[in-house]
Structures are given as C-alpha cells and as structure tokens.
Amino acid sequence: MLSKILPEKIAHIVGSKINLKSVNEIRFRADKPIIVAVGGKNYFLSENGLTSSLKDALYSSKIVIEDIIFRASECSIYSVNEQIKKGYIVTENGLRIGIGGNVVEENGQVKTMTNFNSVNIRIPHAIKNCSLSYFPYIVHDNTIENTLVISPPGCGKTTFLRDFVAQLSERNLTYNVLLLDERGELDTELDANFFDKIAFSSKKMGFENGIRSLSPDLIVTDEVGQEEDVDAILYASTCGVKILASTHADNMETFIKKALFQKLIKEKVFKRYVLLSKRNGPGTNEGIYNENFSRLSSSF
Amino acid sequence: MKYIIIAILFVICLVVGYTFFNKYNKRKKFFKALIMLAEKLTVEINFSRERLKVLIENFDKTTKQNLLGIDEGFLNYLDRKTELNDKEIFKKADVLKKEEKDFILLFLKTLGRSDVENQTKEIANFTKRFEEFKAVSDTEYKKYGTLSLKLSLIAGLFFVIVLI
Numbered sequence: 001m002l003s004k005i006l007p008e009k010i011a012h013i014v015g016s017k018i019n020l021k022s023v024n025e026i027r028f029r030a031d032k033p034i035i036v037a038v039g040g041k042n043y044f045l046s047e048n049g050l051t052s053s054l055k056d057a058l059y060s061s062k063i064v065i066e067d068i069i070f071r072a073s074e075c076s077i078y079s080v081n082e083q084i085k086k087g088y089i090v091t092e093n094g095l096r097i098g099i100g101g102n103v104v105e106e107n108g109q110v111k112t113m114t115n116f117n118s119v120n121i122r123i124p125h126a127i128k129n130c131s132l133s134y135f136p137y138i139v140h141d142n143t144i145e146n147t148l149v150i151s152p153p154g155c156g157k158t159t160f161l162r163d164f165v166a167q168l169s170e171r172n173l174t175y176n177v178l179l180l181d182e183r184g185e186l187d188t189e190l191d192a193n194f195f196d197k198i199a200f201s202s203k204k205m206g207f208e209n210g211i212r213s214l215s216p217d218l219i220v221t222d223e224v225g226q227e228e229d230v231d232a233i234l235y236a237s238t239c240g241v242k243i244l245a246s247t248h249a250d251n252m253e254t255f256i257k258k259a260l261f262q263k264l265i266k267e268k269v270f271k272r273y274v275l276l277s278k279r280n281g282p283g284t285n286e287g288i289y290n291e292n293f294s295r296l297s298s299s300f
Numbered sequence: 301m302k303y304i305i306i307a308i309l310f311v312i313c314l315v316v317g318y319t320f321f322n323k324y325n326k327r328k329k330f331f332k333a334l335i336m337l338a339e340k341l342t343v344e345i346n347f348s349r350e351r352l353k354v355l356i357e358n359f360d361k362t363t364k365q366n367l368l369g370i371d372e373g374f375l376n377y378l379d380r381k382t383e384l385n386d387k388e389i390f391k392k393a394d395v396l397k398k399e400e401k402d403f404i405l406l407f408l409k410t411l412g413r414s415d416v417e418n419q420t421k422e423i424a425n426f427t428k429r430f431e432e433f434k435a436v437s438d439t440e441y442k443k444y445g446t447l448s449l450k451l452s453l454i455a456g457l458f459f460v461i462v463l464i
Contacts, residue, residue, distance in 0.1 A: 004380075008380075066413075070412060070413060071380075073412070074351045074352070074353065075351070075352050075353060075378045075411075075412040076349075076350075076351045076352045076353075076412045077412055077413055077414055077415065077419075078345050078349060078412070078414065078415050078416045078419045079349045079350065079351055081415040081416060084415070111415075111417075112414075112415040112417075112418075
C-alpha cells in the first residue's frame with residue numbers, strides 16, 4: 001500500500017529492507033532526514049534500511065512531500081480538501097497521513113492548507129488481543145460499560161478500539177456496533193462481523209444520524225476532542241446506547257483536569273477509563289479505572 | 301499501363317489532400333474535445349468531487365477518441381506507469397504545435413494539485429487559452445483543410461486530363 005504513495009526509490013527501500021510490521025510511522029520533513037519510528041524509537045532511513053547515523057540518512061524535499069500528498073489523495077487533492085483542512089488524509093487502504101503546512105483561513109474558518117512542508121504516515125496495525133486484558137472489565141453480564149481509552153498520540157488507541165470490536169465479534173456477541181469514523185481508519189484490517197460504519201462525518205452528525213437510522217448497541221469512535229463531541233456523547237448516553245471512545249491525555253491526572261471532560265466526569269458517563277502509553281512500546285497497558293478513578297486492577 | 305499510372309497519380313493527389321485535411325480536422329476536433337473535458341472536470345470537481353482518474357475514464361467515449369491519446373497518457377501517469385512529459389503524453393498527437401503541447405502539459409500538471417476553488421479557477425484560465433487555440437484551429441480548418449481537399453481533387457483531375 002505504501003508503494004502507491006511513496007517515491008519509487010523510497011518505496012523500494014521501505015518494501016525490501018524494512019520490516020513494515022514493526023513500523024509505526026514514517027515522517028518526511030522538507031530538507032530534513034526521513035525518520036522511521038519503530039516500536040516507539042526513531043531511526044533515519046538510509047539506502048540500506050534503518051540507521052542511527054545521520055550521515056547515511058536519506059533526505060526528503062518539498063517536492064517529495066507534495067507528491068506524497070498528491071498520490072495519497074489518488075491524484076485529486078480537491079477531493080480530500082475537507083480532510084486536509086483538518087490536517088490529514090486517509091488513503092483508501094486506511095493509512096492516515098498527517099500533514100504540516102500553511103493553513104489558509106477565511107472568516108475564521110479553515111479554507112485549505114498550502115505550502116505543505118511535512119507528512120507523517122502512520123502505519124496501522126491490527127494487534128490481535130491487545131484489548132483482551134481489559135475485556136472482562138468492560139464487558140460483563142452481557143452488558144458493555146461506557147469506556148474511554150486515554151493515551152498520548154501514537155500509543156495504540158485506535159488499535160485498541162479495533163481489537164475490542166474484533167473481540168466482540170469473535171465471542172459471537174452480536175451487539176450492533178456503529179463505527180463512527182471521522183478519519184476513515186477505524187475499520188482498517190478489522191476482522192469483525194457486526195458493525196456498521198459512518199465515515200468522515202462529524203461526531204455530532206454521526207451520533208444523531210447513526211442512533212436514528214442504525215439503532216446501534218455500541219458506538220465506537222476515536223479522538224474525542226471538542227465540545228460538540230462531548231455533547232454528542234452525552235446525547236448518546238441518554239439514548240441507551242453504549243460508547244467506546246478515545247481521547248488524548250498523558251495520564252489520568254492530566255485527563256481529570258481537562259475542562260472539556262468535566263461534564264462527562266461529573267455525570268459519570270464513562271464507567272471505565274483505559275490508560276495506554278508507549279513506555280514499553282505503543283500499546284503498553286497502564287491500567288483500567290472506574291468512574292471514580294479507582295484503579296480496578298494492579299495486574300497491568 | 302497509362303491508365304494505371306493516371307489512376308495512381310490521381311489517388312496520390314487525393315491522399316496528399318486528405319492528409320492535410322485530416323491534420324486540420326484532427327486539430328479542430330482535438331481542441332473541441334479538450335474544452336469539453338475541461339468543462340466536464342470543472343463541473344465534476346465542483347459537485348461530485350470524484351477522483352481525477354475516474355472522471356477521465358468515464359469521459360464520453362466518442363469525444364475521448366478525439367483527444368489524440370493524451371487521456372491514455374495521463375491515465376498512465378496517474379497509475380505511475382509513465383512520466384508526465386511531452387514524449388509520453390503526445391505520442392499520438394503529432395498534429396499539435398510545440399506551444400500547444402507545452403500549454404496542455406502545464407494544464408495536466410496542475411490537475412489534482414489544489415483544492416476545489418483553486419482547481420476550478422485554474423481550469424477556467426486554461427480553458428480560455430484552449431478556446432483561443434480552438435478558434436485558430438477552426439480558422440485553419442476552414443482555410444486550409446477543405447482547401448487542401450479541393451486542391452488535391454483539382455490537381456488529380458488536372459493530371460487525368462493532361463495525361464489522357
């Protein structure tokens with residue numbers, strides 16, 4: 001899938017000299033060395049694969065970056081402008097490509113992004129059973145607890161959500177799951193049977209339309225980060241729909257202090273909080289907490 | 301033998317005339333098709349926002365035949381099979397002048413590279429220039445296209461009369 005968007009030479013190196021299964025990210029910055037993140041550590045990309053030596057590193061350029069974005073948009077940047085406005089593109093294969101550049105604003109609204117100067121290609125991985133140790137705390141007595149997965153970026157939140165949905169399917173728990181997928185990446189490599197998907201919609205629209213039209217038992221959504229997302233979750237919780245969501249925070253202390261979540265914390269909407277980090281590589285389990293922020297298990 | 305030579309000369313005259321006629325006709329049809337493609341792209345980019353590859357593949361087949369293979373060349377570039385240069389794009393478009401080729405190449409290079417608003421403006425600017433090319437090719441067709449056919453017919457008849 002990377003061969004479709006990377007320059008031929010780089011695609012060849014990545015395809016033949018690197019084990020993609022262990023790669024988390026590839027970063028291109030204008031006139032800077034190409035960085036490959038493997039297991040939470042950064043390396044330079046060289047002719048011979050990964051290296052720690054800067055003198056062997058291959059450098060990226062603005063043209064390379066523009067071409068990656070062009071190819072990632074299937075040669076049609078106009079068709080993904082709504083995503084570019086939010087700073088990323090998701091390819092047809094579910095690769096999420098973060099974009100750095102100049103934001104063009106008009107009347108307080110982001111119109112587009114130009115002068116691209118960096119891209120971060122995140123390689124999705126399905127890590128089987130990565131949610132398994134938390135599963136009994138979230139699903140019991142045939143009910144699912146509203147759960148929020150918390151971690152800094154790149155710690156495996158999306159992978160956790162994906163695996164959780166796959167675990168439900170594997171156990172034949174025929175909940176109707178709705179993937180509310182703003183970035184179109186939640187079902188990448190997802191091996192599950194009972195899910196519907198609303199992609200590239202705001203959470204507000206997705207929750208309202210999804211609940212009305214698809215009658216889900218569980219809504220799974222990534223990266224709650226705005227006031228309207230919180231309102232949408234509150235709305236869903238009053239409709240009897242269960243929620244599995246994720247958000248960014250360093251740790252529980254930081255999360256508890258976040259103004260955005262005060263309403264949800266006060267109303268005790270989420271009954272479980274899962275904390276992930278990359279202390280021992282992305283997806284390190286740091287604990288599961290209940291609605292009162294008491295740790296439920298010390299076995300992690 | 302004499303009649304065979306006369307017939308051959310007559311046919312040669314017609315072929316030469318038709319070749320010139322065909323050149324001007326191809327140019328005329330090409331620019332008409334190119335403008336239609338640009339208009340189609342403008343509409344679709346604004347409304348369906350469908351991918352460039354799909355838009356070009358689904359472009360009207362009859363009109364596409366007049367594009368002298370530039371659509372195929374461009375699709376090959378989109379599929380990463382070839383480079384985007386005049387050698388690859390204009391393989392079958394020898395009736396175009398250098399200035400026209402340069403401009404069309406520039407047009408192709410800008411496709412898919414910007415957001416809806418800018419892309420629409422760019423296509424509109426290119427279309428204006430394509431219309432100028434079309435106006436010139438229409439005039440050339442009227443002036444030289446039909447004229448070369450008529451002249452070749454006259455020349456052929458002239459040989460027939462003189463040699464008989």
